[in-house]
Amino acid sequence: MKILKIWAAVAVAFCAQAQAQNYLNYSVANAHSHNDYMQDVPFWEAYYAHFGSIETDVFLVKNQLWVAHTEKDLNPDRTLEKLYLDNISKQIKLNKGDIFPDGQKKKLQLLIDIKQDYEASLAALVSILKKYPEITGNPEIKIVITGDRPKPEYFKNYPEYLYFDGDLNQAYTSDQLKRVGMFSASFTDLVKWSGKGIPRDEEKERITKVVEKAHASQKPVRFYGAPDFTNAWVNLIDMGVDYINTDHIPDLKKFMNSIPKNFYKNTKDYIPYTPTYATDGIRKKVKNVILLIPDGTSLPQYYAAFTANKGKLNVFNMKATGLSKTNSYNAYITDSAPGSTAFATGIKTKNTFVGVGASGKALVQIPDIIAGQGMVSGLISTGDVTDATPADFYAHSDNRNSSASILKDFIASKTKILIGGPTSGLTPETEQKFKEAKIDVYRDLKSAGKISNRTVVIDPMASQRITNGRGNWLSDAFDLTLNNLKSNDKGFFMMVEASQTDGGGHSNNIEQLVTELLDFDAVVGKAMKFSDENKETLVIVLGDHETGGLTLLDGSLQEGWVLGNFSTNDHTAIPASVFAYGPNSGEFTGLFENAEIFHKILSAYGIQK
Numbered sequence: 235m236k237i238l239k240i241w242a243a244v245a246v247a248f249c250a251q252a253q254a255q256n257y258l259n260y261s262v263a264n265a266h267s268h269n270d271y272m273q274d275v276p277f278w279e280a281y282y283a284h285f286g287s288i289e290t291d292v293f294l295v296k297n298q299l300w301v302a303h304t305e306k307d308l309n310p311d312r313t314l315e316k317l318y319l320d321n322i323s324k325q326i327k328l329n330k331g332d333i334f335p336d337g338q339k340k341k342l343q344l345l346i347d348i349k350q351d352y353e354a355s356l357a358a359l360v361s362i363l364k365k366y367p368e369i370t371g372n373p374e375i376k377i378v379i380t381g382d383r384p385k386p387e388y389f390k391n392y393p394e395y396l397y398f399d400g401d402l403n404q405a406y407t408s409d410q411l412k413r414v415g416m417f418s419a420s421f422t423d424l425v426k427w428s429g430k431g432i433p434r435d436e437e438k439e440r441i442t443k444v445v446e447k448a449h450a451s452q453k454p455v456r457f458y459g460a461p462d463f464t465n466a467w468v469n470l471i472d473m474g475v476d477y478i479n480t481d482h483i484p485d486l487k488k489f490m491n492s493i494p495k496n497f498y499k500n501t502k503d504y505i506p507y508t509p510t511y512a513t514d515g516i517r518k519k520v521k522n523v524i525l526l527i528p529d530g531t532s533l534p535q536y537y538a539a540f541t542a543n544k545g546k547l548n549v550f551n552m553k554a555t556g557l558s559k560t561n562s563y564n565a566y567i568t569d570s571a572p573g574s575t576a577f578a579t580g581i582k583t584k585n586t587f588v589g590v591g592a593s594g595k596a597l598v599q600i601p602d603i604i605a606g607q608g609m610v611s612g613l614i615s616t617g618d619v620t621d622a623t624p625a626d627f628y629a630h631s632d633n634r635n636s637s638a639s640i641l642k643d644f645i646a647s648k649t650k651i652l653i654g655g656p657t658s659g660l661t662p663e664t665e666q667k668f669k670e671a672k673i674d675v676y677r678d679l680k681s682a683g684k685i686s687n688r689t690v691v692i693d694p695m696a697s698q699r700i701t702n703g704r705g706n707w708l709s710d711a712f713d714l715t716l717n718n719l720k721s722n723d724k725g726f727f728m729m730v731e732a733s734q735t736d737g738g739g740h741s742n743n744i745e746q747l748v749t750e751l752l753d754f755d756a757v758v759g760k761a762m763k764f765s766d767e768n769k770e771t772l773v774i775v776l777g778d779h780e781t782g783g784l785t786l787l788d789g790s791l792q793e794g795w796v797l798g799n800f801s802t803n804d805h806t807a808i809p810a811s812v813f814a815y816g817p818n819s820g821e822f823t824g825l826f827e828n829a830e831i832f833h834k835i836l837s838a839y840g841i842q843k
């Protein structure tokens with residue numbers, strides 16, 4: 235009876251998770267290895283994936299249970315004992331009573347499909363199991379009989395450690411129901427949905443009714459014959475199906491284990507700025523350009539943030555949209571160094587090259603070009619101040635990792651303000667050279683106060699994630715820089731990089747990605763507001779490349795949650811989305827090379843180069 239109570243509690247938990255409709259309640263414990271014996275490595279692959287359920291088919295041969303899909307596949311070396319019971323017993327002993335080694339008391343269900351003559355087969359099974367008291371007496375192991383099995387009135391004739399697969403069309407007494415381990419149903423008999431897209435309303439209703447009926451009996455449910463790929467798994471989870479059938483153990487393992495990093499629900503949405511569009515798209519020379527770069531971001535990332543903010547995003551209020559081709563001089567897939575070098579100089583260069591051409595020759599960057607017109611520049615990043623993106627606008631190096639020499643290059647640059655996170659490049663020698671060049675160095679944003687001289691702010695808070703307490707640092711850095719630059723009558727250029735959106739892609743962490751992008755989007759709103767007030771400011775938003783190969787599998791614009799999936803932990807060749815607002819924004823539509831951004835910016839200033 236103790237075993238019955240434990241597994242009844244598990245069933246209640248299954249029901250609760252289904253009602254919650256929450257992906258975070260699903261894990262590999264909900265994974266069912268369908269026809270596991272057909273895997274290249276039976277039992278062990280599903281076991282080491284920590285699957286919660288494993289299925290095997292058995293035939294009675296010479297009073298032994300042989301494992302096979304059909305009679306023609308029978309092999310005396312493939313018995314229930316050799317493939318499953320011996321291995322389960324071994325692991326229980328190895329783990330001192332637990333089936334899994336992590337000490338978390340995880341459960342394992344062994345679903346045994348009796349292919350013929352259940353009476354003789356079950357008699358043989360009971361006889362065999364007498365050799366395995368560590369299995370039959372273990373509350374973490376659940377043996378469920380499916381296939382050819384006794385009628386419910388005969389369940390009581392078998393040991394209590396045996397459970398039976400339930401039939402939802404069968405009526406059970408309360409005592410009989412206690413012996414039902416789970417409910418199974420044929421998916422193809424129920425609906426014709428292929429797993430692609432979403433089920434039709436009437437099909438979803440049929441599936442949901444089966445799930446609800448099983449849960450009303452406080453039992454988990456699975457569907458055999460269900461489609462077996464990512465989109466199908468997403469929909470089955472969404473409908474509360476407890477066990478997800480698969481023949482693709484590594485794929486389902488990866489999907490289930492990635493859910494905590496691939497799912498994000500926003501806890502506090504915000505109302506974007508409402509643009510006036512008064513000067514948006516008009517053709518006129520501008521005094522100011524604000525270039526906003528969310529590193530590693532393209533349309534999937536934006537739409538993930540849009541979904542999390544319940545269908546609202548400042549950047550999506552920009553009417554001028556385009557696509558930037560991101561390939562570098564020597565690679566189909568760029569890194570950040572040549573990506574923003576193209577923006578800063580109008581030249582495609584090699585991967586890892588900062589502010590230099592493919593031959594290594596220094597290129598002239600926007601801050602130096604516009605300084606000749608009396609304009610000033612400021613650069614902001616939520617990463618290292620010598621990271622590739624900000625460095626591309628003030629430094630010249632054939633190695634983006636040469637932090638010390640990159641930071642020294644700021645001295646010769648015409649850029650007035652550089653704000654970002656700590657760098658190993660800030661040596662006592664560099665600080666002395668900054669002092670000699672009359673460049674103020676501050677260790678945090680608040681200390682900078684009102685900027686007057688050329689200034690470098692190296693603030694540890696810049697490199698913190700939003701989820702680690704960075705707060706309004708990026709907005710505050712934007713305000714500090716804007717308040718200084720806008721006082722220059724000739725105009726200014728400002729570049730703001732959200733560095734850690736890229737980190738969210740590299741780490742395949744959708745929470746980091748979305749929270750960083752929403753923080754960045756607040757700055758987009760500030761820039762749009764300034765453009766409306768100033769009437770001579772062009773705002774451009776674009777990523778230097780896409781990171782992570784993000785796809786969006788599910789989400790809710792009403793509830794503010796999103797489920798994604800990443801194909802890589804590196805950059806991809808996906809074009810970057812481009813958005814623009816203010817005078818000359820119409821020049822940023824269509825598909826164009828990333829290097830054209832530079833020429834479009836100078837053209838907006840009325841500068842010919």
